[in-house]
Structure formats: C-alpha cells, structure tokens
Amino acid sequence: MHAFRQILRIETRLYLRDLPTLLTTVGLPTLILVVIGLVPSLRKPDPTFDGQTFVSYFAPSLLVVTLAMVGVNTLPSVLATYRERGVLRRLATTPAHPAALLAAQLVLALAGILASAVLLIVVGRLAFGVPFPRHPLGFALAFVLGTASLLALGLLVAAVARTTKAAQALAVPLFLVTMFFGGVYLPRFLLPDVVARIGDYTPPGVQALLDAWTGTSPQPLHLAIMAVIAVAAGASAAKLFRWE
Amino acid sequence: MSVIEVTHLRKRYGDLVAVDDVSFAVEPGEIFGILGPNGAGKTTTVECVAGLRVPDGGGVSVLGLDPRRDAAQLRQRVGVQLQESQLPDRLRVAEALELYASFYRNPADPAALMDRLGLGEKRNTAYKKLSGGQKQRLSIALALVGNPEIAILDELTTGLDPQARRDTWGLIEQVRDSGVTIVLVTHFMEEAERLCDRVAVIDRGLVVALDSPAGLVSRVAPEQRIRFRPSAPVDDRLLSDLPEVSAVQRTGSQVVVTGTGDLLHAVTSVLARHQIVAADLRLEQSTLDDAFVELTGHRPVD
Ligand SMILES: Nc1ncnc2c1ncn2[C@@H]1O[C@H](COP(=O)(O)OP(=O)(O)OP(=O)(O)O)[C@@H](O)[C@H]1O
Numbered sequence A: 001m002h003a004f005r006q007i008l009r010i011e012t013r014l015y016l017r018d019l020p021t022l023l024t025t026v027g028l029p030t031l032i033l034v035v036i037g038l039v040p041s042l043r044k045p046d047p048t049f050d051g052q053t054f055v056s057y058f059a060p061s062l063l064v065v066t067l068a069m070v071g072v073n074t075l076p077s078v079l080a081t082y083r084e085r086g087v088l089r090r091l092a093t094t095p096a097h098p099a100a101l102l103a104a105q106l107v108l109a110l111a112g113i114l115a116s117a118v119l120l121i122v123v124g125r126l127a128f129g130v131p132f133p134r135h136p137l138g139f140a141l142a143f144v145l146g147t148a149s150l151l152a153l154g155l156l157v158a159a160v161a162r163t164t165k166a167a168q169a170l171a172v173p174l175f176l177v178t179m180f181f182g183g184v185y186l187p188r189f190l191l192p193d194v195v196a197r198i199g200d201y202t203p204p205g206v207q208a209l210l211d212a213w214t215g216t217s218p219q220p221l222h223l224a225i226m227a228v229i230a231v232a233a234g235a236s237a238a239k240l241f242r243w244e
Numbered sequence B: 001m002s003v004i005e006v007t008h009l010r011k012r013y014g015d016l017v018a019v020d021d022v023s024f025a026v027e028p029g030e031i032f033g034i035l036g037p038n039g040a041g042k043t044t045t046v047e048c049v050a051g052l053r054v055p056d057g058g059g060v061s062v063l064g065l066d067p068r069r070d071a072a073q074l075r076q077r078v079g080v081q082l083q084e085s086q087l088p089d090r091l092r093v094a095e096a097l098e099l100y101a102s103f104y105r106n107p108a109d110p111a112a113l114m115d116r117l118g119l120g121e122k123r124n125t126a127y128k129k130l131s132g133g134q135k136q137r138l139s140i141a142l143a144l145v146g147n148p149e150i151a152i153l154d155e156l157t158t159g160l161d162p163q164a165r166r167d168t169w170g171l172i173e174q175v176r177d178s179g180v181t182i183v184l185v186t187h188f189m190e191e192a193e194r195l196c197d198r199v200a201v202i203d204r205g206l207v208v209a210l211d212s213p214a215g216l217v218s219r220v221a222p223e224q225r226i227r228f229r230p231s232a233p234v235d236d237r238l239l240s241d242l243p244e245v246s247a248v249q250r251t252g253s254q255v256v257v258t259g260t261g262d263l264l265h266a267v268t269s270v271l272a273r274h275q276i277v278a279a280d281l282r283l284e285q286s287t288l289d290d291a292f293v294e295l296t297g298h299r300p301v302d
C-alpha cells in the first residue's frame, strides 16, 4: 500500500508533466462542445431530438471521446510502453509489485476521465444550457459501468499486446469502432437504425448515458451488458497480463 | 556458508535451451563474475537467481532462501540491475532514486548515492535527457539504493566511457568493502580481472571453467614468453636446463624464452649469475582474453 501511494504520487507528476496528452484528455470534448455550441441553429430545441437542442443530444457522444481516448488508447499504450521498456520488470525486482504501477495508471485514467466529464458537463450547463444529468443516479451508474467496460477493454489490449506497436495496432481500430458506434463521427440520428442500436450495446453504452442525462432511467439491459463486458474483459486481462 | 547456491540449473525458452547445466556457489563478501559470449545464458542464469524466472530444473538458493517462495524477503535484501531496463522518459534522477528508496525498509540516502555515482548535478534531469553512461549509473544506483546484502549487476559498465568505467569499478570495490556480495555479469576481461575474486565462464548454457582470474589464465594458457637482448653471448643450454623453461629461440640478436611458473625470476637470476645483462627485456603473459578464447572459442567483445 505504501509503495502504491509513492508510485501514484510519482506517476501523477509524470502525468501532469505530459501537457499535450493532459490537455487533449481533459479538454478536447469540451473544445468540440464549444465549437458546436457556437453554431446558433444547434442551440435551438429541435423535434428530431425530442425537443432538445443538438448540443444536448450530442453531449453524451463527447463523453465517449474521452472514454475512448483514455480507455482503449492511452492506458494500453502507456502500459505496453512500460512493459516493453522493462519498467515493470525492474519494479518486480524491488519490494514493490508492478501491479502497483498498473493500479496507479488506472487511478490516473479515472481521474482524467472524471475531470474531462465534469468540465464537459459544467461548461455545457453554463455556456449552452445543457441541463445537468436529470437522472443523477442512473447517469452515475451508466458512467461508471461505461468507463469500467472501456478501461477493462484497454487492459485486455495491454495484456495481450507484447509490444507498444502491437498495442497500438489493436487500440486504433478499437478506438475507431468505439467512436463510430458512440456517434462521435456521425451523430447517431444520422446512422442507420441498426447501427445506432448496436451502439446501444457497445462500450461505453452511449444510449444509457443519453437516457440518464435527459431524464429517464437507463435501461437495465444496457447497463447489464456494460457490466458483463467490464467483468469479462477485466477477468481475461487479469488472466493474460504479462509483466514482461 | 555460501550466500548463493546454484545447482544444475536448467532453463529453456520453448525449444531453445538457454541454460543447460549451471552450478556455482558465491561466498559472502566476494565479487563473483559471470563471463561468457553473447547468448551464453548469463542473463538467464542471474534472472533465475533474482527470482524473475522460474527454472525448469535444478536448484537456486539465495541467503538460504528460495527466490520464488521467499521472494518478498529476498527483494528487500537483494538489489538487481537488469541488462535491459529503462525508466519512464519524464522521470527525473532524484525522483527515481527517492521512489525506489521508499520501497525498502532500510534504504541508502539517495542524495549521497547520487553524489557517489556522479549524478548529483543531474538530480533534476529527466531520464530521457541522460547520456547512456548516466542512465547506466542511475541503474546501478537503483540496484544499490535498498542497501542490499547482495547486488546482482548485469552488464555493469556496458556503454560507459573508459574513465566512467574505472570510476564505476572503484565504486563497486567500495560497495564490496562495505560487506555486500556482488554478482557481476560482464563482457570485459579487464573488468573481470580487476574486480572479480572468482569467475565462472559460461558457454552455451554450461559452466566451462570456474576459478580466480589468475587461476583461469594459468590453467588455460600457462605459457609466458620473455624477450631480451643479452649483453654477452648466452649458451642456450644455460636457459633450457631451467625447469621453468620449455623452449629457447633466437630471432636476430633477440632471445625468446617460453615457459611456465616463475619464469621471469628463473631467467633473470641465471643471467645475473653469469653477469649477463638482459637489455630490452619484455615479459609477455597470457591474459584472461586468451583464456576466454581458449575456453569458449570466441573472441571477447571490445
Ligand atoms: N525471453 C526470452 N525468450 C526467448 N529466448 C530468450 C529469452 N531471453 C533470452 N533468450 C535466448 O536465450 C539464450 C540466452 O540468453 P541470455 O540473455 O541469457 O544470454 P546472455 O549470456 O546474457 O547474452 P548477452 O551477453 O548477449 O547478454 C539466447 O539464445 C537468447 O536468444
């Protein structure tokens, strides 16, 4: 526990030192929100979106941006780099277990995601009248399970990829698919219905986020699927993870 | 009692037998060298000792403990420098040492260690910005920061310039003098000759010799050669009758005497008795290099 705290302290410093990554992780979704929000017609309530504005309708997809970036991109590539460079192995020769470093990275990934989400929600509320999530409990649940499912997938990538290159080769398509089904590239109302329905069940479960944000409780099945993915991917990652 | 005992160690990677049959024992307070050509199985051997790899056969005991079963205890007491292991790019020298120091119950003072290794001025430099030699020294420092009873150093001075290499040797001697047992994997014969009390030469996963550096040299390549120009004519027989001498040759005005044992003393005293002065006298001895080539059929790198 002591070693974990020390490692977390140092890893936090390293995380804050990598300014470009930090800014992208925390700020990119909000930046996109601001750009979209500057278009007046996108701030008008529209029947296509059940009387909400496009900005409100699109906000959950912006959350997907951070979740995908951190979960399936940054996390696995950091872990794969640490393994490839022998950082994990070197730690294994000391009284600290390399799992402490992995745990620290998870904490930082969560912190980045949380900071990004809070910034997005607050700026959306203050600048563009996007309401705070109307079903807070449901939103928290959808957010936690969605995050868990993507982080678990990221860990699985880190577990099976032997090198940094291999990790990226796996992470990039996973990232693109997550973003696509999350309605980031094309807003979901433009996607064919079947694609949008698939997106309800791909991590992080953007429909559950949207439902909770706009007021109805998320559908249990959507949440359950995220939980199943999180547990299955997490367990496989734990089983397959290589320290060297 | 030996601090490290390795008996019939065997380790395969798939079909490749990296370590076939390696046995040795390391005594308290000595610097024990492991020499051998590339791919001989040196790193694999010390990684089994350090508990990083599970042997396929044979036994390893470190400080009377099992490197796998008693890993938690041994990690406090054994410091390891791995051959290929880097740190995060943005991590600074002092941060790395302080972090690693915090893992141990009774760590060394990171600041003092940095000074001893000539890293004091680099304390706030990021790992990425260190030179190869500085990275190497940081790596050594990390192996020592826990005040270990045993330090396992794989390729201690690879990548260092000659001056830094000598400084590091001085440091290792100091560490040994403070009571630490050291296992040193090296490619450099000069390093082994200077530092090691005993050396195991490993080739293709087997120990082909185990002795002191001087012992290895005299056992494998005992020949010595003396060249000189006598001030007065010398009868060959004067020299060839000496028990130490195996051959006497002449090249021009030069006499070349080959033999074993205390050859130099034997030759010079017989010359002195006959009032002959040996001008341009040179003694050529085999070195650990020659012994290495003899034992493994490889030229040592460098
Ligand atoms: N992780 C691994 N997986 C598969 N093969 C390996 C692995 N590590 C080493 N080997 C192989 O095992 C053999 C012994 O390797 P080892 O690293 O122990 O040699 P070494 O004596 O330390 O060599 P060097 O002087 O080059 O460091 C080599 O043939 C090497 O290719």
Ligand SMILES: [Mg+2]
Residues within 6 Å of the ligand: B042, B043, B044, B083, B154
């Ligand atoms: Mg090696």
